Amino acid sequence: MITVNINGLEVKVEKGTTLLEAARFLGFPIPTLCHMDGLHSYGACRLCVVEIGEGTKARLVSSCTYPAEEGLKVRTASRRVIRTRKMIIELLLASCPQSKTIQDIAAANEVKQQRFKQEYEDCILCGLCVRMCEEQMMAKAIGFRGRGEKRSIGTPFDVQAEVCRLCGGCMYVCPVCMLRCTYNEPEKAICGACTNLSPPCVDKEQYADMMCYMEPCVACEINKK
């Protein structure tokens, strides 16, 4: 067992527990975006910053990836943390203002406007979909491609991946697209249900355990009637 000190409160946690888990156990709220229970932490969004250490050695780390250390002093809402967190939210808003998830996070953290060049991206590269596909769906159909400003999420060669289970899990977890309809590019579509008006899943034998996240699914709705 390891003892950490969070905002002045001592807590004993198992070795390997992250600061985020420890803080949430004590009830200190830390906003997160790219973290999801059941998936590995990836540390992409930096929204979960906390301050560790003291004096000149104090520094900011992402709590979802930082393992608890014996005697560590953690502050989850110091002035520096709040300022940084707001800045990160502003940057997120600058790239994907249309995302309901990001809007909610901004509202909860009292960010009302951002001061950067406004863009309208459809992905913040949080990697949730990639981890969902790999760790929960065991499909590894999508992943990161390219690097720098060309980095993107998608299937190899931009064609529907053979290993995709058409579960829709990737779209379900995505904080930005929620459900991205790819009807206008059917060959790249993940499900393509709306183009052929028949759900891709029902012909599959293991229909019952498809773990489908496509909701609402156009094909499903039409078939019901």
Added chain:
Amino acid sequence: MSYIIEKIVKKHNGELGGVIAILEEIQSQHSYLPESALKTVALETGRSLVEIYGVATFYKYFSLKPRGEHLISVCLGTACHVRQGSVIAKEFEDLLGIHAGETTLNKEFSLETVNCLGACARGPIVVVDGHYFSNVKKAQVSQIIKKAREGLDSTDVKEDQRIFAIKLRCPYCNHSLLDPNYLIDDNPTVRLTISFGRKHGWLRLSSLYGSYSIKSEYEIPIDTIVDFFCPHCHTELVGSSSCPTCNAPMVPMAIYGGGLIQICSRRGCKNHMMDLVNSICINCENRHTCKFIKPEGGVWYCEEYK
């Protein structure tokens, strides 16, 4: 193709970081990474295709598009940039009529800009097919293109001391295989008869040891195993050994003065070996004191000169 790729993957087996090395080797053989190759690598390494694809698209060095015969890389790293590297790149673009990252329509040249070639003091640097040009001026650009067209490797063959001519004969009928009337790399060629599939014709190899230049009557598709025959006695040239890299049979040819040279019969596999009964002058320790050294190199019985 997939055979060679499987071979490459097997060679790097067991290393977690092996993917980059595998892709590098595939690219050096094919000049780019074909889709089928990535699929084979994914299958053989047990990784997902998207993982391999991610690595291949992450590094600028890898190309997923077929590239031209010659690859020109212009350095735009900081040091080369301040020395007008971008002017050189622009000049290449204008002369070749393509943008950086593109390939000419006739598939002759591919142009790319790179971010540092590690020779900053001698910038601007241009690399063509692995040959470095330093302190490049705008006026030299057209010359560099001309040199690349003529083939940088063949000019090197003349200058490179390690490459020398050898004289070959048929190991069965002892007739010379050299054809003085047909030159490759400015030297008489080795003439053989080949057959593959339904095609039957001649093949001429450069007689320079270390040069891979060949000419043949019919285009041989990469990866084909070809049967070789002596043009005089029509005996099939086939030995008992097979290629250590790709397992295709090796083709033996005798060297005047003793020794045997073996080349791999698979097109695209550059494996070859030389078994020497006696030393060759160019590698001989006594070549500085020997009175009989053959300046053009070759394989000789030293006794011949005693």
